[in-house]
Amino acid sequence: MKMIDKIVDMVINELENGKVPVWRKTWKDFMPMNAFSQRSYRGFNTLLLSYCCEEHKFPYPLFGTYKQISEAGGRVKKGEKAIPIVFWKVNEETKYVKTLDREVCVNKRFIPFYYNVFNLSQTESIDLEKFVVVAKENNPLETCDSVIANMQNCPKITHDNQSHACYMPLRDLVNVPEIRYFDGSEEFYSTMFHELAHSTGHSSRLNRFENNAVVFGKNSYDYEELVAEMAATMLCSHCGIEQTVDNSVAYLTGWAQFLKSERKTTLFGAATKAQMAVDYILGNNIEQPEDVEVEQITI
Numbered sequence: 001m002k003m004i005d006k007i008v009d010m011v012i013n014e015l016e017n018g019k020v021p022v023w024r025k026t027w028k029d030f031m032p033m034n035a036f037s038q039r040s041y042r043g044f045n046t047l048l049l050s051y052c053c054e055e056h057k058f059p060y061p062l063f064g065t066y067k068q069i070s071e072a073g074g075r076v077k078k079g080e081k082a083i084p085i086v087f088w089k090v091n092e093e094t095k096y097v098k099t100l101d102r103e104v105c106v107n108k109r110f111i112p113f114y115y116n117v118f119n120l121s122q123t124e125s126i127d128l129e130k131f132v133v134v135a136k137e138n139n140p141l142e143t144c145d146s147v148i149a150n151m152q153n154c155p156k157i158t159h160d161n162q163s164h165a166c167y168m169p170l171r172d173l174v175n176v177p178e179i180r181y182f183d184g185s186e187e188f189y190s191t192m193f194h195e196l197a198h199s200t201g202h203s204s205r206l207n208r209f210e211n212n213a214v215v216f217g218k219n220s221y222d223y224e225e226l227v228a229e230m231a232a233t234m235l236c237s238h239c240g241i242e243q244t245v246d247n248s249v250a251y252l253t254g255w256a257q258f259l260k261s262e263r264k265t266t267l268f269g270a271a272t273k274a275q276m277a278v279d280y281i282l283g284n285n286i287e288q289p290e291d292v293e294v295e296q297i298t299i
Contacts, residue, residue: 012260031046031050031061031233031234031237032045032046032049032050032053032061032062032063033061033062033063034062034063034064034068034117035062035063035064035068035120035131036064036068036072038134040234040237040238041063041085042275043271043272043274043275044086044267044268044271044272045085045086046230046234046271046275047230047267047271048083048085048086049061049063049083049085049117052083052119053119056119058119058121058122059121059128060119060120060121060128060131060132061119062119062120062128062131062132063083063117063118063119063120064117064118064120064123065115065116065117065118066082066116066118069118069120069123069126072126073125073126074120074123074124074125074126075123075124075125076118076122076123076124077122077123077124080118080122080123082116082117082118083116083117083118083119084114084115084116085114085115085116085117086113086114141185141189141239141241143239143240144189144192144193144239144241147193147235147238147239147281147282148192148196150283151196151280151281151283152280152283153204153205154196154199155167155172155173155174155196155199155202156171156172156173156174157173157174157175157176157192158173158174158175159175159176159177159178160175161175161177162177162178162181163177164177165177165191165194165195166195167195167196167198167199169198169201169202169209172199172202172204174192174195174196174198174199175195176188176191176192176195185241186236186241189236189239189241190232190236190241191232193231193232193235193236193281194228194229194231194232195228196235196281197227197228197231197232197235197274197277197278197281198224198228200231200276200277200280200281201224201227201277205280206273206276206277206280208224208227208273209224223266223269223270226266226267226270226274227270227273227274227277228274228277229274230270230271230274231274231275231277231278231281234274234275234278235278235281235282238278238282
């Protein structure tokens with residue numbers, strides 16, 4: 001079975017049993033990251049490495065390449081297997097097409113590639129705790145407020161309805177109850193990030209919606225909820241807060257049925273769009289991995 005199919009099956013099994021998917025686990029305030037560059041992994045790689053941490057019972061989601069581990073004075077334990085991290089390479093194909101006003105047409109093809117990483121618990125002579133301390137730098141809740149305040153082209157945010165959190169595409173408006181109505185600050189910011197992630201789908205931002213709306217009960221709605229939930233998790237991790245568990249069993253089960261019908265294209269695509277939403281909110285540019293040997297892989 002391919003790695004991506006294993007991940008989809010694991011997520012579906014958790015959802016059907018009323019459990020929160022493994023991507024919501026923050027491992028004491030940080031998501032899977034490269035221990036040496038201190039960069040968090042992105043998009044689908046967050047799901048893939050979270051799955052590996054759960055499957056192999058790794059204590060912390062800290063990874064590195066063979067080269068990085070060796071240069072740090074460590075070595076990979078005998079018999080340990082590497083984990084392939086997926087990223088996309090863009091190939092441009094130029095075709096000559098005769099039309100009235102032009103002859104050149106450039107098509108972009110996105111090809112999945114991978115490079116290998118190891119969890120630090122798969123190594124020897126590496127001081128794991130040293131990297132854990134760095135990864136767990138404490139971020140106050142002001143960090144969350146800063147993310148919200150600095151979001152480019154931020155939608156209007158209100159606290160008018162104290163019983164309902166939502167994003168309204170037609171009005172480009174986010175409503176979240178006041179923080180005092182939540183059980184904790186983390187729940188407030190988790191909800192706010194979820195709704196802001198929805199707002200990135202607006203036509204003035206990433207243009208993820210059709211006709212500027214998402215219809216409840218349709219596949220497009222279920223897909224959008226996956227995107228927003230993953231994006232909220234990434235933003236909570238970025239701010240160093242623990243995301244809360246507030247979804248009902250019935251709601252999660254609905255996701256399971258959706259994933260069963262859509263399979264890997266949905267999970268991979270939702271993770272990619274979630275990363276784009278996070279990048280938009282944080283004002284980041286997408287970065288490609290540097291100084292790695294790559295091979296093409298079929299997922």
